[in-house]
Amino acid sequence: MRPTVLANLRELLRYRALVRSLVGRELKARYRGSVLGFLWSFINPLLLLLIYTFVFTVVMPGSRGQGLEPYSLFLFCGLLPWTWFSSSLLESSNALIASGNLIRKVMFPAEVLPVVSVLTGLVHFCLGLPILGLFILYAAVPVVPTDLLWLPVVVLIQLVLTLGLALLLSSLTVHFRDLRDLLGNVLTLWFFATPIIYPAAQAPEKYHWILNLNPFTHLATAYQQVLFVPGPMHPGAGLAGAAGLALVVFAVGYSVFDRLRDTLAEEV
Amino acid sequence: MNAVEVRDVRKLYRRYGRRKSFGTIKSALLGGGVLSALKPDATFEALKGVSLDVRAGSTVGLIGRNGSGKSTLLKLIAGIGKPTSGTIRVDGRVSALIELGAGFHPEISGRENVFINGMMLGLSKRDVARKFDAIAAFADIGDFIEAPVKTYSSGMYMRLGFAVAINVDPDVLLVDEVLAVGDEAFTHKCLDKFAEFRRQGRTVVLVTHNPDLVARFCDDAVWLDDGRLQAHGDPRRVIDAYLMDVAAAEGAALTALAEHRDPLMAAEAIPSNMFEADQGRWGTREAELLDVTLRCGDGSTSRVMRSGEPFEVLLRARASSPLADFAFGVAIFNGDGVCCYGTNTTIDGGTPETFAGDGEVRFTIPALPLLDGLYTVDVAVHRQNGVPYDYHRKLHAFRVQSSRKDVGVFRPPHHWEFSGGVRLAGLGPGDDEAS
Numbered sequence: 001m002r003p004t005v006l007a008n009l010r011e012l013l014r015y016r017a018l019v020r021s022l023v024g025r026e027l028k029a030r031y032r033g034s035v036l037g038f039l040w041s042f043i044n045p046l047l048l049l050l051i052y053t054f055v056f057t058v059v060m061p062g063s064r065g066q067g068l069e070p071y072s073l074f075l076f077c078g079l080l081p082w083t084w085f086s087s088s089l090l091e092s093s094n095a096l097i098a099s100g101n102l103i104r105k106v107m108f109p110a111e112v113l114p115v116v117s118v119l120t121g122l123v124h125f126c127l128g129l130p131i132l133g134l135f136i137l138y139a140a141v142p143v144v145p146t147d148l149l150w151l152p153v154v155v156l157i158q159l160v161l162t163l164g165l166a167l168l169l170s171s172l173t174v175h176f177r178d179l180r181d182l183l184g185n186v187l188t189l190w191f192f193a194t195p196i197i198y199p200a201a202q203a204p205e206k207y208h209w210i211l212n213l214n215p216f217t218h219l220a221t222a223y224q225q226v227l228f229v230p231g232p233m234h235p236g237a238g239l240a241g242a243a244g245l246a247l248v249v250f251a252v253g254y255s256v257f258d259r260l261r262d263t264l265a266e267e268v
Numbered sequence: 269m270n271a272v273e274v275r276d277v278r279k280l281y282r283r284y285g286r287r288k289s290f291g292t293i294k295s296a297l298l299g300g301g302v303l304s305a306l307k308p309d310a311t312f313e314a315l316k317g318v319s320l321d322v323r324a325g326s327t328v329g330l331i332g333r334n335g336s337g338k339s340t341l342l343k344l345i346a347g348i349g350k351p352t353s354g355t356i357r358v359d360g361r362v363s364a365l366i367e368l369g370a371g372f373h374p375e376i377s378g379r380e381n382v383f384i385n386g387m388m389l390g391l392s393k394r395d396v397a398r399k400f401d402a403i404a405a406f407a408d409i410g411d412f413i414e415a416p417v418k419t420y421s422s423g424m425y426m427r428l429g430f431a432v433a434i435n436v437d438p439d440v441l442l443v444d445e446v447l448a449v450g451d452e453a454f455t456h457k458c459l460d461k462f463a464e465f466r467r468q469g470r471t472v473v474l475v476t477h478n479p480d481l482v483a484r485f486c487d488d489a490v491w492l493d494d495g496r497l498q499a500h501g502d503p504r505r506v507i508d509a510y511l512m513d514v515a516a517a518e519g520a521a522l523t524a525l526a527e528h529r530d531p532l533m534a535a536e537a538i539p540s541n542m543f544e545a546d547q548g549r550w551g552t553r554e555a556e557l558l559d560v561t562l563r564c565g566d567g568s569t570s571r572v573m574r575s576g577e578p579f580e581v582l583l584r585a586r587a588s589s590p591l592a593d594f595a596f597g598v599a600i601f602n603g604d605g606v607c608c609y610g611t612n613t614t615i616d617g618g619t620p621e622t623f624a625g626d627g628e629v630r631f632t633i634p635a636l637p638l639l640d641g642l643y644t645v646d647v648a649v650h651r652q653n654g655v656p657y658d659y660h661r662k663l664h665a666f667r668v669q670s671s672r673k674d675v676g677v678f679r680p681p682h683h684w685e686f687s688g689g690v691r692l693a694g695l696g697p698g699d700d701e702a703s
Contacts (some may be wrong), residue, residue, distance in 0.1 A: 018387040025384060029375035032416070105367040107347040108388045265349045266281060 005258050011109055019112055019119065026120045041127040045083065049076050056197065057112060068199060070139045073132075077227045078196030078220040080128045081155075085162055085216065086187045088121035090164035093173045100268035105137040110264050111257055114170040118162050125155075131234050137225060147226045147233040154222045157243045164250035167257040174267045175260070196220050270359070271440050271471035272345055273324040277354035279315040279340055314340040316495035317354070322440075322488075324359065325469040327462070329482030329503060329511055332492035338475045341492065342366065342442050345473065347605045355381040360439025360471075363389060367444075369429030378409065378428055381417050385432045406457075407431035427454060434461055440471045444695035459485070479507045515572040515669060522571035522665050548661055555591060555623065555649045555657035559584040562666050564643070575670035575679065579636040583629040585649055590624035594657070598631045600638070602661060608638065608677055614652050637679045640670040 031037040053072040068074045092114035096103060101108050136143060173179045194216045195203065203211055211217045218238035225233045276379050315337045322328050330338045344351050346364035346653075371388055372381045380404055386396035390645050407428040412420060434441070443462075462485065465472055476482060482503050489506035491498040493513070499506045561584075564570040565577030573579050581598055595618075599610030614622070644662040651657070672679075673686070684695040 015387075017393050018384070021380075021384050021387060021393070025373055025376055025380065028374055028380075032375045091423075099371070101367065102371040102388070104348065105364075105370040106388055107362075107364065262350045265343075 005255060008025060008109065008111075008261075009015065009254070011024060012111055012115070015109055015112055018108075019116055022116045022150055023123060024118045026116060027123060035039065036048050041124050042131055044124075045076075045080055045128040046131055048079060048083065052079065052197065072197075073135050073141065074224065074228050075197060076132055077223045078194070080125060080193060081158060081223055082123035082194070082196055082216070083128075084121040085158065086191070087124075087186065088118040088162050088208060089165055089169060090183060091121070092117035093169040093180050095166075096174050096264060097177075097268055098171050103266050103268050110261065111167060111254075113165065114166040117170075118166045119160070121162070122155075132227065142230045143227060144232045148260060149237060150226050150233050150235065154219060154226070154239070157239070157246050158219050161219075161242070161246035164246065164248075164253035166253070168249075168253035171257040171260040171264065175265055185202050190214070190216065194220055195224075199224075213239060215242040215245045269324045270321045271324040271326075272320070272359070272473070273355075273357040274318055274320040274341070274345070275354060275355045275357075276353040277315055277318045279337075279344060279349075280352040281312045281314055296554050314495055315344075315351070316669050318492070318497050319354075320490060320497060320500065322471060322473060323562060324471055325466075326487040327466055327472040327474065327485055329486035329489045330473060330475045330492065331477070331479065331482060331489060331507065332344065332498075333514070336492045337495040339366075339444055342444050342473065342475050345440075346442050358440055360443060361390065361437070362440045363433050363436040364442040365430065365433050365444060366442070367429075368426045368433065369417075372417045372425065372429065375416055378407075378413040378417055378420070379414060382413075382428065382432055385429070386436070389433065389436045391436060398687070403428075403435050406435065406461075414600065423451060423454065430454075430458065438470070441465060442473050442475075444475045445477070461533070475538070479511065483507055486646070498529030498681055504517045511669075515667070518667055519571040549659065549663065550661075551648075551650070551656035551658040553587060553658055554589065555587040555594060556586050557583050557647060557649055557658045557660060560660065562664060571634055571666045573638075573668050573673070574664055575638055575640065575668055576635050579633045581631040581645060581647060583631070583647055583649075584626070585623075585629060586626045587623045590622060591657075592620060592622060593651050594620050594623045594630075595650055595652050596629050597646070597648045597650065601644045601646065602638075602677065603642045606677060610646070612648075612650075621651065636668065637681070638668045638670075639672075639676065639679060640668060641672060642667055 027038075027041075031040055034040065036043065049072060052075050056075070095113040095117050096110060099113055102108070102113075104192060169179060169183065193210065193214055195211060200208075200211055200221055202203060218236075219242060222233075222235065222239050225235075318337070318341060320341075332338050342364065343349055343366065346362055346366065347358075347359060348364070348366075369381075369385070371385055373384070379400075382400060383393065383396050386399075386403075386624055387393060389400075402560075407413070407424070407430075409420070409424045409428060412424060413428075417425065417428075441462075462472055462474075474481070474486065486503050488501065489503040490500045491506050491510045498513075499509050502585065559568055559582075561582040562571060562573075563575045563580040563582060567580075583596065585596075587594075595612045595614040597610065597612030600608045601606055602626075643666055645664045646659070646661050647664065647667065648659040649657045650659065683690075686692050686695075
């Protein structure tokens, strides 16, 4: 990384109060005018869960993995982090363009905007966790308490990975608007290439290498191991690899953003 | 000491072609890296090497036509974007009033927006909290400060945006035409605030199209034209140079318009009712006006006159056969189509003798008593009973410039006298006001 990149990262830290306020604003503004307000943060993941559960237990019960009881809990372990991931990327890819006015007229570090998108997603993710907790208690899954210490680690890896991709996408989208449309389809493909609605072991042997290259496989598996699979968590090389990849993606994403920084004000 | 130092700054804007599509991403990813795909198809140079020093504590007015690079320069000083080449150094905290309320979120309250906007402009949360009362008082929007910003009128929105930006406590304040949008009271408030800034020894750079504002408020004026520094120095001098240049350009445009109309003039267009004709040329052409020239005070051909100075209409005329019954006429119309003045040689008491072959007619107003504005002049040669030989209606336009702000149709010679308890300087009969 160039020295200015580090200086800019420090600058970003100086703006953390602004980031905090902007995340608060997003959350507040989002539910302004709706009757249920903040409850939607709980209702949304719940509804999503109900839909998937209905499809895989009532409509096509045969297609779900074996020995995954209760199946809806298994689903939730992967769906909740995926929702954070995909919505953050979709939103941040549009973040700079939507706030074009700001970038053209006010001097402030533009990376604040995609970072706010990702952190807003993180807050929604955290609001979904109590629902997940209630489910675990209800289903009486024998979660190993020490495993829960792994949860923040996995969340951190996902955060770094998402931030890296968000920075990359937000700056590139300013130049290639096509990315916005492309991204939706890529994310759909990515969702099915990740063991969220099926366990990793159920995928055909010859495709395992693809799943293993996908960093989100290791994140989803880690969530499932911590919150669903009985017995203590045994983190493998996969999670370490995902952590390393997340750091690389962040470095690349931030560098690209930094290179394109001066062109943003002219192009949005 | 200089608060702002601009050195050889050039700014290139890039224009991209239409074909910026998936094809270019694909090729970019396959070969040459993503950055190489960002090559522009064409460039536009907004600033062509500008150097400028702004003394700390001075108020500087930046003037120039649309597209001359004023706003670009202001943005670069503000740090929004970087110069393509050259350097800009700014001493102290900068606040830019470029767009008021940029970044306000419509759904949340004015109070919350003040905090977020203030932090975007570089204040800490504690700073904003400390200044909040001052900001709310300046914006003067009452209880609306707690209402969502989307319920604001545009004036309230602007006032709040201005209040935040001005309370950032900048050492250098950059202002881009924001005064043009406010109502009278708001403008006064802003000007008072700028005056306060000056007293506190801060630096203000003002982009404006209003020369009066520059003359009244600025220590220095800078004139940018086509991305280059044309003049920098005493406001009165720079403004006059700028206005003369604008007038010359306007004159050229009017001349071009007149030339463009010439083919139309040649065509014999006889309107069914000449009194309803808006513009055109008609007549029997037994006599013809071959050429019409307008001259200003110094005797040069111009389409831009100065109020109070001589004005001349020069007609080159030709009679195809000798005429004994003829009169020349001139009339001046203002932009509203009101006839300001009209006369002819018969009205003025002249008696025609002979008109044969080529001749010249010169009509002179020694001190043009017209106000600032756009005018047209009718010229004609006709029989004494009014039957036209050649009538040009509103074909010749000219501009009158006046530094005075008086109103109406024309300026009659006048003077003021005061006696008794009234004393007023500068308008006595001896002061030679308003000839």
